[in-house]
Amino acid sequence: MVRGRALVLRGDDIDTDRIIPxxxxxxxxxxxxxxxxxxxxxxxxxxxxxxxxxxxxxASILVVNDNFGCGSSREHAPQALMRWGIRALVGVSFAExxxxxxxxxxxxxxxxxxxxxxxxxxxxxxxxxxNWLLDLNGLTFSGGSVSEPIQVASGALDMLRSGQWDxxxxxxxxxxxxxxxxxxxxxxxxx
Amino acid sequence: xxxxxxxxxxxxxxxxxxxxxxxxxxxxGLHLIHEVTSPQAFAALEDKGLAVRxxxxxxxxxDHIVPTTSQARPFADPLAEEMLSTLERNCSNHGIxxxxxxxxxxxxxxxxxxxxxxxxxxxxxxxxxSHTSTHGAFGAIAFGIGxxxxxxxxxxxxxxxxxLKVRRIWVENKLSPGVFxxxxxxxxxxxxxxxxxxxxAYEFAGPAIEALSMEERMTLCNMAIEGGARxxxxxxxxxxxxxxxGRAEAPTAEAWDRALTWWRSLASGADARFDDEVxxxxxxxxxxxxxxxxxxxxxxxxxxxPTPEQLDPADRPIAEEAYRYMDLAPGQAIAGVxxxxxxxxxxxxxxxxxxxxxxxxAKGRHVASGIRAFVVPxxxxxxxxAEAEGLDAVFREAGFEWREPGCSMCLAMNPDxxxxxxxxxxxxxxxxxxxxxxxxxxxxxxxPAMVAAAAITGQVRDVRQLNxxxxxx
Numbered sequence: 001m002v003r004g005r006a007l008v009l010r011g012d013d014i015d016t017d018r019i020i021p022x023x024x025x026x027x028x029x030x031x032x033x034x035x036x037x038x039x040x041x042x043x044x045x046x047x048x049x050x051x052x053x054x055x056x057x058x059a060s061i062l063v064v065n066d067n068f069g070c071g072s073s074r075e076h077a078p079q080a081l082m083r084w085g086i087r088a089l090v091g092v093s094f095a096e097x098x099x100x101x102x103x104x105x106x107x108x109x110x111x112x113x114x115x116x117x118x119x120x121x122x123x124x125x126x127x128x129x130x131n132w133l134l135d136l137n138g139l140t141f142s143g144g145s146v147s148e149p150i151q152v153a154s155g156a157l158d159m160l161r162s163g164q165w166d167x168x169x170x171x172x173x174x175x176x177x178x179x180x181x182x183x184x185x186x187x188x189x190x191x
Numbered sequence: 192x193x194x195x196x197x198x199x200x201x202x203x204x205x206x207x208x209x210x211x212x213x214x215x216x217x218x219x220g221l222h223l224i225h226e227v228t229s230p231q232a233f234a235a236l237e238d239k240g241l242a243v244r245x246x247x248x249x250x251x252x253x254d255h256i257v258p259t260t261s262q263a264r265p266f267a268d269p270l271a272e273e274m275l276s277t278l279e280r281n282c283s284n285h286g287i288x289x290x291x292x293x294x295x296x297x298x299x300x301x302x303x304x305x306x307x308x309x310x311x312x313x314x315x316x317x318x319x320x321s322h323t324s325t326h327g328a329f330g331a332i333a334f335g336i337g338x339x340x341x342x343x344x345x346x347x348x349x350x351x352x353x354x355l356k357v358r359r360i361w362v363e364n365k366l367s368p369g370v371f372x373x374x375x376x377x378x379x380x381x382x383x384x385x386x387x388x389x390x391x392a393y394e395f396a397g398p399a400i401e402a403l404s405m406e407e408r409m410t411l412c413n414m415a416i417e418g419g420a421r422x423x424x425x426x427x428x429x430x431x432x433x434x435x436x437g438r439a440e441a442p443t444a445e446a447w448d449r450a451l452t453w454w455r456s457l458a459s460g461a462d463a464r465f466d467d468e469v470x471x472x473x474x475x476x477x478x479x480x481x482x483x484x485x486x487x488x489x490x491x492x493x494x495x496x497p498t499p500e501q502l503d504p505a506d507r508p509i510a511e512e513a514y515r516y517m518d519l520a521p522g523q524a525i526a527g528v529x530x531x532x533x534x535x536x537x538x539x540x541x542x543x544x545x546x547x548x549x550x551x552x553a554k555g556r557h558v559a560s561g562i563r564a565f566v567v568p569x570x571x572x573x574x575x576x577a578e579a580e581g582l583d584a585v586f587r588e589a590g591f592e593w594r595e596p597g598c599s600m601c602l603a604m605n606p607d608x609x610x611x612x613x614x615x616x617x618x619x620x621x622x623x624x625x626x627x628x629x630x631x632x633x634x635x636x637x638x639p640a641m642v643a644a645a646a647i648t649g650q651v652r653d654v655r656q657l658n659x660x661x662x663x664x
Contacts, residue, residue: 011509013385017602028230039630070386072602073320073336075337093386095419096390096421097416104340155214158212167350168239171350172347174208175244178349185204186450187314191442191446
């Protein structure tokens with residue numbers, strides 16, 4: 001369940017180099033990344049980028065188009081979005097590694113058909129002050145008089161609903177099974 | 192659903208457990224780390240009070256941030272220095288082997304693991320870098336991961352994964368002279384698009400694939416991710432085994448013979464079922480160049496920049512953005528477009544055969560006036576092998592700079608970068624806006640031989656027109 005104001009970023013194939021340019025990856029902690037999200041796009045648009053507009057300050061749900069987050073595996077991308085304030089994304093589709101990186105941070109990436117996304121983007125843009133609800137139980141994204149069904153893959157949905165998106169604990173807990181798997185791998189026992 | 196493919200076999204062997212929520216815990220046979228995506232993972236591990244589960248199954252090197260001119264420590268850039276010293280400290284604290292600068296084994300992570308024989312058929316390979324798909328060239332299942340997943344592999348030598356579908360990319364015939372694996376993969380991505388592979392592993396197969404060398408297969412699998420496929424692979428065969436034999440970490444003596452038997456059993460069988468299949472004819476592929484801002488915006492060097500009318504309606508908005516950003520007009524020939532900077536290197540095309548192909552073009556010629564051209568070997572081993580056969584001298588005499596190994600201008604996390612609106616001919620893998628270090632810099636992706644041809648002529652040029660022959664033609 002994510003509640004908040006939303007903002008729109010239009011365009012297919014928005015890659016992780018655009019979300020966080022590589023020069024900002026020179027860091028040993030993710031903390032400073034929020035201010036650097038979309039740095040080059042924002043510079044190019046000189047204040048007209050949605051992330052720079054005061055009406056969107058404090059927004060927490062990003063509505064995007066197709067294949068968002070393609071390219072590099074850098075978790076710095078969702079980290080930058082999260083530290084800017086994004087708590088959920090809604091779009092037509094997401095690149096695979098980006099999707100997994102978001103999930104590892106507890107950020108849902110919900111999908112809807114292209115027509116629904118267009119409609120949602122228009123509705124969000126029409127009134128930036130509207131409060132939206134991404135409902136992971138009812139699987140809807142709604143605000144004002146608009147409500148559209150969304151999809152979240154079942155495994156991710158279970159993790160997000162139960163709050164158990166941090167996989168480490170589950171993985172560490174199955175060490176006996178891990179050892180059995182290792183014992184059966186030819187390359188770990190001299191072939 | 193696929194069955195009997197190499198992907199299915201390797202997946203089944205590495206399955207640890209089914210996890211609540213439907214994902215699978217998958218054992219990771221080889222974990223590669225570098226200085227950019229690992230520091231936060233080690234910090235998170237320590238926050239949780241966890242140890243590294245199998246330190247001997249993680250191998251580290253430094254590649255993204257290293258300067259390619261002077262590699263003397265400390266680096267001039269204090270942030271780069273901090274990242275490398277953090278990696279050194281983490282590896283030392285946790286008993287992880289680090290192939291550092293000057294070790295003779297340092298280089299781009301996807302170049303060194305194969306050349307050391309670390310990457311082997313039938314393994315699962317993970318690394319916090321999307322070009323980990325490279326290792327699929329050996330018949331490994333290899334994929335990029337984020338930093339939280341790096342933490343998970345360090346803690347448990349495993350990952351929570353969902354099984355992919357398997358698409359077979361069958362390539363008939365043989366690539367023509369002057370056409371390389373880079374052209375093949377750019378052609379595949381151009382044809383299928385940059386997101387067609389999402390949710391899929393790509394199995395590359397067919398006569399044209401079997402004819403590729405290991406280094407060419409690495410180029411091919413490296414860019415599977417640019418087509419959306421997190422992992423791409425080639426079934427292991429005699430070419431694979433010949434490459435691995437005698438490598439530092441490859442099995443020896445009787446273990447080698449047993450390994451061969453197992454490796455041979457891994458290939459997708461005649462009865463393998465794929466989720467789908469796409470066919471290409473290698474003989475029809477021309478040297479391919481990207482004109483836009485995604486790796487899918489590629490065309491044959493003899494073609495023109497597509498007009499909106501020639502494109503699928505869904506592809507038009509990003510094409511419009513690309514015309515503006517690249518300052519290229521619809522209908523304009525790509526051959527003849529002037530370039531400023533020529534870069535040969537990267538995990539896609541920084542191996543010995545790549546440098547040999549570029550040197551064959553450069554030999555006896557000279558870089559055109561006003562062009563900055565440089566060659567960055569993929570690893571210390573590649574550099575020494577190239578120097579042993581005099582390639583550094585060929586490049587220097589032709590007016591190229593000969594550098595030290597690293598990721599260099601592929602992603603410009605180091606001093607190598609474009610300035611302002613400069614346009615590069617680049618043997619790397621991504622032409623995204625701003626990718627090569629300038630927010631308005633422009634990138635044309637192509638093969639190393641094509642980059643050399645661009646350097647010599649100062650413009651995009653069909654390498655086949657340069658009266659050029661490889662040594663084995």
